Amino acid sequence: MxxxxxxxxxGEMQLDEGGLEQASIDSHQVIRDAKAAGVYVFGGGINEGVPPVRVAADGTVEEGTYAQTARLEGGYTILNLPDRAAAEEWAAKIAKACRCRQELREFWFDEES
Structure with a gap:
């Protein structure tokens, strides 16, 4: 796995009038399905109302982000799946529910983490 x-x-969700409510219903159903299938790990969206900070090894807190992640926002789902084909199938289900294409990334396995 x-x-x-x-x-x-x-900003990628393509919603018409009243579409947000239906997208919410549909996306919650996909998450319920993932939980029922035993593949759900975590999901949620970045709270864009809370500004990010960077924390150094000495505990110093600095406002802001790295340049590469300055626009980190949106929705995220982590699933534990047997292979990439299954991941693509779940990504398609989420894309349909959210009305937008999904990025799919694989976590590198590290047995120490």
Missing amino acids: TFYLISFPS
């Missing part, structure tokens, strides 16, 4: 990150930036 491998952990996969399925995600999308918040």
